[in-house]
Amino acid sequence: MVALNSTVARFEQMDDIQFERWTDLLEQRTGMHLPRERRSFLETSLGLRMKEIGVHNYAAYYEHLQSERYGQREWLTLVDRLTVHETRFFRHQPSIDVLEQIILPVLFDSEADRKNLQMWSAGCSTGEEAYTLGMVADQFLQKRNSQKNCYISIIGMDISVPALVRARKAVYNRYKVRYVPDNYLNNYFTAQQDGRYQVKEQLKKRVCFVPFNIIDMKKVLLEPMDIIFCQNVLIYFNRDRRKQIIHQLVRRLKKGGFLVMGAGEALNNPHPELKKIDFANALAFVKK
Numbered sequence: 001m002v003a004l005n006s007t008v009a010r011f012e013q014m015d016d017i018q019f020e021r022w023t024d025l026l027e028q029r030t031g032m033h034l035p036r037e038r039r040s041f042l043e044t045s046l047g048l049r050m051k052e053i054g055v056h057n058y059a060a061y062y063e064h065l066q067s068e069r070y071g072q073r074e075w076l077t078l079v080d081r082l083t084v085h086e087t088r089f090f091r092h093q094p095s096i097d098v099l100e101q102i103i104l105p106v107l108f109d110s111e112a113d114r115k116n117l118q119m120w121s122a123g124c125s126t127g128e129e130a131y132t133l134g135m136v137a138d139q140f141l142q143k144r145n146s147q148k149n150c151y152i153s154i155i156g157m158d159i160s161v162p163a164l165v166r167a168r169k170a171v172y173n174r175y176k177v178r179y180v181p182d183n184y185l186n187n188y189f190t191a192q193q194d195g196r197y198q199v200k201e202q203l204k205k206r207v208c209f210v211p212f213n214i215i216d217m218k219k220v221l222l223e224p225m226d227i228i229f230c231q232n233v234l235i236y237f238n239r240d241r242r243k244q245i246i247h248q249l250v251r252r253l254k255k256g257g258f259l260v261m262g263a264g265e266a267l268n269n270p271h272p273e274l275k276k277i278d279f280a281n282a283l284a285f286v287k288k
């Protein structure tokens, strides 16, 4: 490693063969496709981790990851470093709008005595999307007096265990809650003395966070969902993988359930059982 200055460091450069070996491993285990332009990101992420654990070259680190004793644990740490966890509350307003204005009214109008509503945030990162779904659905039900006893539950899943640990803690700093509208902030968070915000128990207890690998969904036993949000996850996968993932998501959706993806993430006609909802700037589908 050559130190450029105290804050920026360059790590050993990878040749094409090494790059391919690492990107193959990543693709096999997570489905993520790392393009050539991201080689320096890979070098830096691996380099930093190798420095932390005192491994001196890529080949030795690769072997370390295969080791029966330490490999699995180390892989969990590395995956966390290689995945992008950027997220925020109320991240994409048109998706929230379609949820409030179309999805929830359709689900509750079609089943007046509905006892529960099951939602899934697939690729939930540090929990903001899952809690947002919970808050929006709860507000919706508060306004519908007759249905407010319906039990809302949300499952957040992600490949990154450290992200899930943060999601379960449900404590966010002021910057993280900057897009939470005031009425939601007042109703669902408690301001702590240290300036951070804790999600209130009434919401927290409805959300459960579970590790999962989206390319390995066959192993996931879940009851069929009413609503699945899978946003800003598929962008990291190639076309074939996206197709397979969407297929698996649709299998876990109830008939009449809704899938909401990030704008621009789906393929044309992603699945024969999905019908697109006509709503500006949102990519939402209903299962026929």
Ligand SMILES: C[S@@+](CC[C@H](N)C(=O)[O-])C[C@H]1O[C@@H](n2cnc3c(N)ncnc32)[C@H](O)[C@@H]1O
Binding pocket: 029, 030, 031, 032, 083, 084, 085, 086, 087, 088, 091, 122, 123, 124, 125, 126, 129, 157, 158, 159, 160, 163, 212, 213, 214, 215, 230, 231, 232, 233, 236
């Ligand atoms: C950019 S975040 C999106 C978070 C949230 N859905 C949102 O839109 O704000 C992408 C998340 O996908 C997760 N992810 C990446 N590959 C995955 C995989 N194979 N299985 C499950 N989660 C994965 C990452 O760990 C990361 O937390």
